[in-house]
Amino acid sequence: MEYISDTTSLDKAISTLDTAPFVTVDTEFMRESTYWSKLCLIQIASTTHEYVIDPLAPDINLSRFYDLMTNKAVCKVFHAARQDVEIIFNQSGKIPEPMFDTQIAAMVCGYGESAGYETLVREICNEQLDKSSRFTDWSRRPLSKKQITYALGDVTHLRTIYQTLKSSLEKSNRVNWLDEEMKILTSPETYDLKPDDAWKRLKFRGHNKRVHSVLIALAYWRETLAQKHNVPRNRILKDDGLYEVSTHPTRSTADIAQLRGVPRGFERGPYAKSLVDAVASGLERDFDTLPKIHTKKPLPNGIGPIVELLKVSLKICSEENEVAQKLIATVGDLEQIAADDHADVKALNGWRRDLFGENALKLKHGSLMIGISKGKTRLFPRKP
Secondary structure: OEEEOOHHHHHHHHHHHOOOOEEEEEEEEEOOOOOOOEEEEEEEEOOOOEEEEOOOOOOOOOHHHHHHHOOOOOEEEEOOOHHHHHHHHHHHOOOOOOEEEHHHHHHHOOOOOOOOHHHHHHHHOOOOOOOOOOOOOOOOOOOOHHHHHHHHHHHHHHHHHHHHHHHHHHHOOOHHHHHHHHHHHOOHHHOOOOHHHHHHHOOOOOOOHHHHHHHHHHHHHHHHHHHHHOOOHHHHOOHHHHHHHHHOOOOOHHHHOOOOOOOOOHHHOOOHHHHHHHHHHHHHOOHHHOOOOOOOOOOOOOOHHHHHHHHHHHHHHHHHHOOOHHHHOOHHHHHHHHHOOOOOOHHHOHHHHHHHHHHHHHHHOOOEEEEEEOOEEEEEEOOO
16 A cells, blocks of 8 residues: 655556556545535555545645546446545546446345445455544544555455456346446536526425525525535525525515524624525516426325335335345335326336336236235236
8 A cells, every 4th residue: 555645656656557447446525614525535446556645735736646537448436436526526627437336336236225335345345344433534634544544445345346246247237227327427417516506406395486586596696605605505594594585585684684594693694685685686587487397296196005016016126136126216206107107207217117117017007916926926917
């Protein structure tokens, strides 16, 4: 293992890793008090080399590391990649590709719903992780040898896990299943946090266009301030506050003091005036220009038993094919399928439709039935 804290050493390490068929990657970061994650440590390994990179070192330029992340000859292996990739994208504008996420692969290969790294280390590598340094403040220096060893463990075991899961996917002809999931993780839209899209994080209640317009304006206002000042969104105003202000639009800073969902004294703070301005912009907007907001439609009466049957069908499918249920379909998917044969849900597209969706529709319409054979619950063709 080599600890890297300068650009020359990093460039030399990357030159070695550039020739590897794959590298395992993990990051340590801090985000509790900021909007943007603070990258504190990078761990990376090939089958023959292991490195811990200190991005906080004063004499280091990470350009070569980010170049490696887009080297198409080297597969980048992560476990639960989303946060790691988000940090890399925000720091460099680049997304690792090609990429392999062992958490998703493990769910495809039958390692259960959670597929946590610790579980995979135990079940695949037959080892136990030392988690005593889990709550380390990774921004502090110097790091102890124990902390560095702990951090490196997140990529050393990952090599064996990756090779095992990759082999399993190839044997079961499920490589393309993982490819479909990777499309989301390799899309820039997944990580590009545009204030214009901040409203998509919120739940819209009812169909009042005035409320929707103000809430969209407030979401933009909060996201812009959070990014500008690098503070968590809730430090500006919590979701409950946004909902209350949108329902009871404030015309002046004095009005803010009357709202329960807004912290006491907010009307005297630095964000009060801009909040009032955001409300005004929402009220002044032409409601016909609002984006299409999909509020959850009430489910038709009488579909409860159909949903329950689909749940049983999903469990059967999951156990027979050794794929995690939540990767195949959610309860929301089942509700939508029960209500609409053409529902726009993942379970009716791609490999999920082949594995589960078609049978779900057949069960719904009575051409399949659920029964018990030799002590196991199965799906059977329904005889005329």
